[in-house]
Amino acid sequence: MKIAVCIKRTPDSESRFKIAASSTAVDETGLKFDIDDFASYAVEVALQINEKQGPGETVVVAVGPDVVQETLRKAMSMGADRAVQLKTDAIPYDGLAVAKALAAELKAGNFDLVLFGKHAFDTSAGVVGTATAELLGIPCVTAATKLEISNGRGVARRELEGAAEMVEFPLPAAVTIDEGIARPRYPSLKGIMAAKKKPLETKPAQLGAVRVTVKAMELPPERPAGRIIGEGTAAIPELIRLLQTEAKVL
Amino acid sequence: MLDFFNIDSLLSEDERAVRDSVRRFVDERVLPIIGSCYVDGRFPKEILPDLAELGVFGANLPEEYGCAGLNNVAYGLIMQELERGDSGVRSFASVQGALAMYPIYAFGSEEQKKKHLPRMAKGEVIGCFGLTEPDFGSNPSGMITMAREQADGTWILNGSKMWITNGSTAQIAVVWAKTNGDKSDSSIRGFVVPTDSKGFKSKDQKGKLSLRASDTSELVFQDLVLPADAILPKSGGLKSPLMCLTQARYGISWGAIGAAMACFEEALEYSKTRVMFDRPIGGFQIQQERLAEMLTEIVKAQLVSLHLGRLKDAGTFTPQQVSLAKRNNVSIATDIAREARRLLGANGILAEYSAMRHMANLESVYTYEGTHDVHSLVLGQALTGLNAFK
Numbered sequence: 001m002k003i004a005v006c007i008k009r010t011p012d013s014e015s016r017f018k019i020a021a022s023s024t025a026v027d028e029t030g031l032k033f034d035i036d037d038f039a040s041y042a043v044e045v046a047l048q049i050n051e052k053q054g055p056g057e058t059v060v061v062a063v064g065p066d067v068v069q070e071t072l073r074k075a076m077s078m079g080a081d082r083a084v085q086l087k088t089d090a091i092p093y094d095g096l097a098v099a100k101a102l103a104a105e106l107k108a109g110n111f112d113l114v115l116f117g118k119h120a121f122d123t124s125a126g127v128v129g130t131a132t133a134e135l136l137g138i139p140c141v142t143a144a145t146k147l148e149i150s151n152g153r154g155v156a157r158r159e160l161e162g163a164a165e166m167v168e169f170p171l172p173a174a175v176t177i178d179e180g181i182a183r184p185r186y187p188s189l190k191g192i193m194a195a196k197k198k199p200l201e202t203k204p205a206q207l208g209a210v211r212v213t214v215k216a217m218e219l220p221p222e223r224p225a226g227r228i229i230g231e232g233t234a235a236i237p238e239l240i241r242l243l244q245t246e247a248k249v250l
Numbered sequence: 251m252l253d254f255f256n257i258d259s260l261l262s263e264d265e266r267a268v269r270d271s272v273r274r275f276v277d278e279r280v281l282p283i284i285g286s287c288y289v290d291g292r293f294p295k296e297i298l299p300d301l302a303e304l305g306v307f308g309a310n311l312p313e314e315y316g317c318a319g320l321n322n323v324a325y326g327l328i329m330q331e332l333e334r335g336d337s338g339v340r341s342f343a344s345v346q347g348a349l350a351m352y353p354i355y356a357f358g359s360e361e362q363k364k365k366h367l368p369r370m371a372k373g374e375v376i377g378c379f380g381l382t383e384p385d386f387g388s389n390p391s392g393m394i395t396m397a398r399e400q401a402d403g404t405w406i407l408n409g410s411k412m413w414i415t416n417g418s419t420a421q422i423a424v425v426w427a428k429t430n431g432d433k434s435d436s437s438i439r440g441f442v443v444p445t446d447s448k449g450f451k452s453k454d455q456k457g458k459l460s461l462r463a464s465d466t467s468e469l470v471f472q473d474l475v476l477p478a479d480a481i482l483p484k485s486g487g488l489k490s491p492l493m494c495l496t497q498a499r500y501g502i503s504w505g506a507i508g509a510a511m512a513c514f515e516e517a518l519e520y521s522k523t524r525v526m527f528d529r530p531i532g533g534f535q536i537q538q539e540r541l542a543e544m545l546t547e548i549v550k551a552q553l554v555s556l557h558l559g560r561l562k563d564a565g566t567f568t569p570q571q572v573s574l575a576k577r578n579n580v581s582i583a584t585d586i587a588r589e590a591r592r593l594l595g596a597n598g599i600l601a602e603y604s605a606m607r608h609m610a611n612l613e614s615v616y617t618y619e620g621t622h623d624v625h626s627l628v629l630g631q632a633l634t635g636l637n638a639f640k
Binding site for chain 2: 030034070073074077186187188189190191192193196
């Protein structure tokens with residue numbers, strides 16, 4: 001099968017974040033970036049489908065400046081066959097603009113399946129997958145925790161609050177991938193060396209108008225330090241009083 | 251991992267990618283189990299297939315023999331990450347790659363290389379390295395293990411080896427022996443000995459208080475018959491095994507940094523969360539000095555090994571430079587592990603934390619692959635031209 005996986009470069013989720021002087025972005029100094037976790041699950045799903053179904057092609061696509069090439073090579077070191085960078089000065093916040101750039105690249109590609117992460121760790125917007133599917137005019141399933149493909153059709157499992165649903169759809173289709181579906185493989189050392197030789201194409205991104213931008217960012221207020229109000233059962237009346245009058249949760 | 255000196259900026263993208271892949275493997279597959287492996291005194295064999303799949307064995311040997319063909323800095327970073335897990339895990343990889351695969355690569359025939367190296371890279375065949383003997387450690391030239399060539403070209407091997415990492419796990423042992431009754435060290439040759447040969451015995455060395463998550467064994471060869479093609483044709487004299495040790499020691503200089511990093515990170519985290527006298531202990535000057543000292547020595551060690559790796563890739567490094575790096579880095583790691591254990595207070599003696607495990611492991615690393623003292627004398631000789639061994 002011909003599978004495209006759209007991936008994003010995001011900061012390591014375990015980083016300590018500071019807001020940049022511009023107050024509209026995160027300060028990138030000292031931050032470590034990598035393929036977004038959800039995108040890495042999508043790459044793993046694509047690789048597994050093609051390994052199971054025999055010869056196919058897995059193409060990874062990313063929108064962004066040249067630093068995304070490292071992220072694309074990471075996906076190729078996992079096993080993707082080739083990569084396309086849709087070059088921009090920065091990754092725009094407007095998910096529809098990103099989707100337009102991706103759709104422009106993917107529409108002539110004859111892909112059977114287009115995979116995305118459910119959302120990216122940095123914006124948690126979850127727009128790009130569905131918007132790209134809409135622009136390509138193909139069915140879209142979001143937040144899949146299982147995906148089976150056979151005979152030109154797909155079946156995906158989606159987790160709901162207290163239940164799960166199985167949905168069926170014809171190919172070509174777009175699916176956004178949730179966690180728990182597959183553990184992304186470790187890029188093998190041979191894979192890392194091989195990725196350097198795999199094709200990575202760079203094209204200008206056809207973003208169109210970027211209409212959504214970040215005006216300001218702020219960190220949540222620091223939590224006040226905890227305090228000990230007493231010990232054992234003797235402290236309960238005071239605890240209840242404070243939960244009612246101060247925390248106002250009772 | 252704190253990168254206080256932005257040393258990452260001195261690494262290439264693929265060097266960082268290799269490091270990050272092995273780092274994730276160690277975080278996910280080694281750290282959750284290694285404490286209990288240590289307490290139980292067992293090597294975590296279950297990780298071997300995936301470790302092989304990752305490609306860490308002989309990773310700096312060429313692709314034509316099924317290896318990853320990495321440069322020596324990437325190889326060093328692998329050792330660093332493995333030892334961040336445990337010195338026993340790094341020792342396994344050092345022995346497999348630098349002490350079993352490397353001599354076959356450097357001194358073996360093309361047939362031997364093609365036969366052994368791809369299977370060893372895949373972890374299907376495990377190797378060990380037999381040089382040290384019960385009475386000959388720092389002076390391997392005194393070894394008494396002897397191989398005698400028979401009229402039909404086969405060899406008969408007699409002797410014993412001690413402190414052999416992977417000795418009871420291995421399918422093949424690269425054994426160094428004097429030949430044909432010649433007691434000078436120029437007669438030393440290397441042999442690839444299948445461990446299922448008649449006359450081969452291995453015995454697990456019990457009672458270790460260090461490297462408990464590692465197989466350390468004694469090997470005994472009694473009238474062990476080897477085919478003519480068991481000899482490594484290009485090996486000759488004590489220089490051959492010493493060349494292997496230079497490879498392994500280079501990796502150890504990196505590995506020790508990993509153990510030190512693990513202890514430092516653990517101590518730093520603990521200092522921020524452990525409250526005593528109503529504030530985190532990291533707020534006390536004595537702990538801050540400990541942490542500052544640890545960080546400084548780690549940064550220095552990283553720069554030493556990185557530069558040594560660049561020299562090795564350029565083909566200009568010397569065994570004496572390797573001695574300096576191994577001596578310094580293992581020594582500072584040993585100190586850092588001890589200081590981290592102390593910072594952790596009573597918790598520092600538990601296997602749940604890593605500091606005391608690393609501290610005990612590093613005493614072996616301090617002693618093996620040329621003791622700290624022997625490396626002092628190597629440097630002394632390089633400086634003065636006077637040999638303290640003779």
